[in-house]
Amino acid sequence: MSAAPQQTQTAGAAVALPLIEARNVTRILSGVVPTTLVHDIDLAVGDNEFVAITGPSGSGKSSLLYLLGLLDLPTSGELLIKGHATARMDEEERAFTRLTLLGFVFQFHFLLPELTVLDNVMLPMRALARLSRDGMKSRAADLLGSLGLGDHMNKRPDQLSGGQRQRVAVARALANEPPVILADEPTGSLDSKASEQVFQVLRDLVDKHGKTVVAVTHDVSLAARMDRRIELIDGAIVSDQALKGSR
Amino acid sequence: MNLILDIAWTHVRARVRQTGFAVAGVATGVGFSIMMASLMQGSQDDFTSRLVNTLPNITVSDERRAPPPQPAETFYAAAEIHGLTPEARRRGIKNPLASMAALEAWLPGEVGSSVKVQAIIRYANHDIATNVIGIDPRREAKVSDLPKQMRQATLTALYRATNAIVIGDRLSDKIGARIGANITLQTSEGTRISAQVVGFFHSGVRQIDESTAYVLTKTGQILAKQTGLINELRVRLRDPMNSREIAERVERDTGYKSVSWQEANEDLISTFIIRNIIMYTVVGAILLVASFGTYNIISTITHEKARDIAIMKSLGLSEFTVRSIFVIEALIIGVAGAIVGFVLGYVLCLALGTVEIKNPFIDSDHLPLAYSYLHYLLAGTVALVSSVAAGYQPARKAARLHPVEIIRGAT
Ligand SMILES: Nc1ncnc2c1ncn2[C@@H]1O[C@H](COP(=O)(O)OP(=O)(O)OP(=O)(O)O)[C@@H](O)[C@H]1O
Numbered sequence: 249m250s251a252a253p254q255q256t257q258t259a260g261a262a263v264a265l266p267l268i269e270a271r272n273v274t275r276i277l278s279g280v281v282p283t284t285l286v287h288d289i290d291l292a293v294g295d296n297e298f299v300a301i302t303g304p305s306g307s308g309k310s311s312l313l314y315l316l317g318l319l320d321l322p323t324s325g326e327l328l329i330k331g332h333a334t335a336r337m338d339e340e341e342r343a344f345t346r347l348t349l350l351g352f353v354f355q356f357h358f359l360l361p362e363l364t365v366l367d368n369v370m371l372p373m374r375a376l377a378r379l380s381r382d383g384m385k386s387r388a389a390d391l392l393g394s395l396g397l398g399d400h401m402n403k404r405p406d407q408l409s410g411g412q413r414q415r416v417a418v419a420r421a422l423a424n425e426p427p428v429i430l431a432d433e434p435t436g437s438l439d440s441k442a443s444e445q446v447f448q449v450l451r452d453l454v455d456k457h458g459k460t461v462v463a464v465t466h467d468v469s470l471a472a473r474m475d476r477r478i479e480l481i482d483g484a485i486v487s488d489q490a491l492k493g494s495r
Numbered sequence: 496m497n498l499i500l501d502i503a504w505t506h507v508r509a510r511v512r513q514t515g516f517a518v519a520g521v522a523t524g525v526g527f528s529i530m531m532a533s534l535m536q537g538s539q540d541d542f543t544s545r546l547v548n549t550l551p552n553i554t555v556s557d558e559r560r561a562p563p564p565q566p567a568e569t570f571y572a573a574a575e576i577h578g579l580t581p582e583a584r585r586r587g588i589k590n591p592l593a594s595m596a597a598l599e600a601w602l603p604g605e606v607g608s609s610v611k612v613q614a615i616i617r618y619a620n621h622d623i624a625t626n627v628i629g630i631d632p633r634r635e636a637k638v639s640d641l642p643k644q645m646r647q648a649t650l651t652a653l654y655r656a657t658n659a660i661v662i663g664d665r666l667s668d669k670i671g672a673r674i675g676a677n678i679t680l681q682t683s684e685g686t687r688i689s690a691q692v693v694g695f696f697h698s699g700v701r702q703i704d705e706s707t708a709y710v711l712t713k714t715g716q717i718l719a720k721q722t723g724l725i726n727e728l729r730v731r732l733r734d735p736m737n738s739r740e741i742a743e744r745v746e747r748d749t750g751y752k753s754v755s756w757q758e759a760n761e762d763l764i765s766t767f768i769i770r771n772i773i774m775y776t777v778v779g780a781i782l783l784v785a786s787f788g789t790y791n792i793i794s795t796i797t798h799e800k801a802r803d804i805a806i807m808k809s810l811g812l813s814e815f816t817v818r819s820i821f822v823i824e825a826l827i828i829g830v831a832g833a834i835v836g837f838v839l840g841y842v843l844c845l846a847l848g849t850v851e852i853k854n855p856f857i858d859s860d861h862l863p864l865a866y867s868y869l870h871y872l873l874a875g876t877v878a879l880v881s882s883v884a885a886g887y888q889p890a891r892k893a894a895r896l897h898p899v900e901i902i903r904g905a906t
């Protein structure tokens with residue numbers, strides 16, 4: 249089931265076992281006219297990286313992120329999470345992997361409107377059911393507090409600003425302490441001030457908490473402040489480089 | 496899991512009006528099912544109990560169902576004789592005392608003897624065909640409720656006059672005979688006696704009250720012109736529901752035609768079966784329609800909540816969890832519908848219980864209703880099962896949804 253551990257040299261960091269590894273991944277949408285979303289992707293993301301995925305609109309950034317996050321399956325090629333081949337996982341195992349190892353933040357916050365902020369953050373914890381109810385509550389409160397949302401825990405998402413919602417989404421992505429956060433234009437719908445706040449949160453996750461963050465962005469200046477930049481054009485990686493002096 | 500319930504509850508709570516309609520649909524189905532079941536069961540129970548209490552559970556008569564085997568048949572296997580009618584002349588049950596003793600030895604119940612004669616009652620220009628039954632008043636309590644059904648006199652009044660007679664209250668109304676009236680009894684064989692009305696009875700079964708009269712055994716025998724004649728044994732069992740089986744055994748043992756109350760009322764019992772089929776069909780249709788409502792609301796919620804489903808799935812909630820959310824929602828509707836339906840059903844029964852009616856078969860003035868927890872259990876179970884079945888399909892479809900398709904569309 250699990251692939252043999254591999255030594256993979258990447259542009260960003262040398263890691264013994266990549267957290268996420270794509271080997272020759274291609275995703276073609278079947279249809280009357282088949283659409284190639286991404287093709288021939290080779291990529292390894294290790295511990296404690298801050299990766300920007302950039303490229304023009306329609307270049308396949310989101311599509312790549314969905315593949316890395318097991319939301320979508322490659323048409324060909326292999327995707328490994330912590331060395332485990334994902335192709336042979338069933339739906340249940342993939343769901344469990346998402347629940348425990350991967351945290352998602354989308355462009356639009358995607359919080360459940362009927363639940364309070366606190367309940368939204370607790371949702372993945374309750375699905376995993378590893379902590380006691382009180383343990384979940386205090387962990388969710390801590391997370392929200394650390395993101396500056398301590399006063400808003402019992403509000404509903406529609407009572408928050410865009411930036412606040414996006415930080416709630418980050419807190420939710422962190423709920424089960426996954427090593428990787430995947431973010432699709434997390435600041436895309438925010439003004440520059442809120443955008444800066446959210447970026448700082450992600451930066452801190454990498455710098456202070458040892459997380460790996462992979463973020464899609466078309467904001468060049470934001471991408472420049474990350475540690476590694478992968479550029480996509482027409483569904484293929486055209487460059488993958490470490491950014492010097494970003495830390 | 497708690498989480499599933501919580502989310503399901505938020506969905507339902509946010510749609511009070513829509514779910515309210517779905518609940519109302521289920522409740523109507525459950526309520527009317529209960530009402531109909533209790534009405535059907537009530538009238539059936541009421542009628543059977545009257546039959547069981549009024550008539551003997553088993554009547555053994557001196558008739559035979561088939562002609563006795565002919566000597567030629569017993570001697571030669573090849574010979575078969577057809578076209579014989581059982582003897583028309585009734586000669587009575589042979590050795591009635593011995594037969595009774597033999598039956599009482601094994602029967603779980605009591606046996607009484609009587610003589611039944613068809614006669615015309617004549618009184619004040621009325622001629623009415625009547626079953627006149629000669630009985631032993633002291634034994635009667637053991638085999639029927641007649642002593643309890645007496646009006647204005649007890650059954651022992653039969654000893655008070657020569658040729659005393661007790662008639663059904665409806666019969667007395669028809670001919671206008673009061674206590675002390677002298678009526679004439681006439682049989683087709685030409686016997687004619689005069690008798691004095693000493694009491695009335697009221698069994699509650701119209702047909703009996705209209706056309707039955709009781710006299711002493713001796714009077715009956717005089718009317719039949721056969722001293723010592725006993726042409727009927729009447730059996731009351733401790734458990735009347737066993738009558739069919741026991742009647743068969745009696746018939747095998749004695750050779751006399753033994754008719755259980757069920758056989759005697761076969762038509763009515765099959766009417767009950769047809770009624771029940773109609774009832775369950777109607778009730779099933781109501782509950783089916785109610786489950787369309789549940790299907791509708793769950794489908795609507797899954798469509799409205801497609802984005803939330805995608806979010807939950809992308810977070811890593813399993814298909815099972817997502818499916819359970821919507822199945823639970825259907826179940827919530829089912830449970831709420833069942834509970835409201837129970838109340839509705841009970842209230843409908845209470846309301847029906849106050850309605851006054853005239854029943855052509857029996858003379859109670861209120862609808863007989865049976866209150867049984869089984870009706871509630873049955874209607875509730877069907878409501879829950881159909882709700883879950885109605886919710887399952889949209890729930891499964893929702894849980895299978897591919898999150899990426901929705902997330903792509905929404906961003
Ligand atoms: N469901 C779909 N059917 C057909 N084509 C699709 C579908 N989804 C995406 N595509 C196409 O696939 C390509 C990659 O889309 P994707 O959303 O990954 O691009 P992107 O780089 O994220 O773009 P953006 O910056 O606008 O978000 C695009 O050309 C898009 O039109």
Ligand SMILES: [Mg+2]
Nearest residue numbers: 309310311432
């Ligand atoms: Mg995109």
